[in-house]
Amino acid sequence: MEKINIEGLTKRYRGKAAPALDQVSLEIETGMYGLLGKNGAGKSTLMKILTTLEQPTAGTVEVCGVPIKAVKAIRQQIGYLPQRFGFYPNMRVVDAMTYLAVLANVPAREQSQRIQHLLEEV
Template sequence: MLEILDLNKSFKKKEVLKEISISLKTGVYGLLGPNGAGKTTLIRCIVNLYDITKGNIRFQGIDVTNNNAFSKNIGYLPQKFGLFKELTVYDNLQYFAVLKKISKESMDTCIKESLKKVNLQDRVNNKVSTLSGGMVRRLGIAQAILGNPQIIIFDEPTAGLDPEERIRFKNLLSSIKEDKIIIISTHIVEDVETCCNKMIIMNDGKIFKMGNSEEIISIARGKVFEVKQGIGIDSNWYVEKTFFRNGEEFLRVLSNKKEGHKSLEPTIEDGYMCILKGI
């Protein structure tokens, strides 16, 4: 279990994270929130890139706050991931394997297994400079899972991936999630909708809600309506999107007041927006 207890993080006088407390058991968690919500700062505190201003982090009951030794249990793909472009794919992973203190005896096997899981085994001797953006992202995923860490954290892992690669990433999660804590940070609900056991919704440096898909969806039940375009917009409505049917334009709106319009079945995205907008 990974426990984050009353965590605060400030940069000078700016408080970025505020009294965050969550407990994570084995499973895949979607860390959702708009840009600037504090997701990346929270991740960097967990992986020990930032010192914590206040609070504690425990892993399996042991206090690992600001403990460099704890990082060997974590695989991490940052939002912006750099590699040595003039080195080969294999050499780059060998560099990360040394940093992770993977033994020489098992290093080659670990590297080849990671590359196979992200479908880059045929690029093992290619220089990174020859790879496409999507391949570089997949190589970043390979280094995160290298060495079979107990905690794996992906920050915007599908950025730059095409639809086929996104499906491959979801399949990869299914193959590696056994006995692991996996956190996927994103602002795209679709990225976590099909592959996460639970969702953690952040905004303004705080945890607003943690729950499974049905719990998030239930927050929007009775609050999603279809309104024909041209009807006056009420100040209580949050217009989520527009769509067309039979040549006519409609709005999908959220409201905590019964508006007398056609009610729609809520989605995870509806629940997410209700939480963020206080509906």
């Protein structure tokens, strides 16, 4: 069950002739992935749908068996870092991670240890 299932995913934007996504179906196993493609291929649209920032026009998406419409549950399963990430340019990585830990309600006493562990992973 630890995978992403996408069936017939379509996204149309008002005023655009061609869909941003057209009947996309795929299965993604657990792991860390990058999404590559030409400009306008639908990469950002797919990521916005997977992270519940946009709703699809048609099709179904499940993350670990949870329908994409269950926004809170999905956001607990997926992490997303867009190309243009809006942190302050002079912010240190550890400060950014601490900020995110606070947003994720990680207890203060656990933050430093978790951040150190994650930094060792990269």
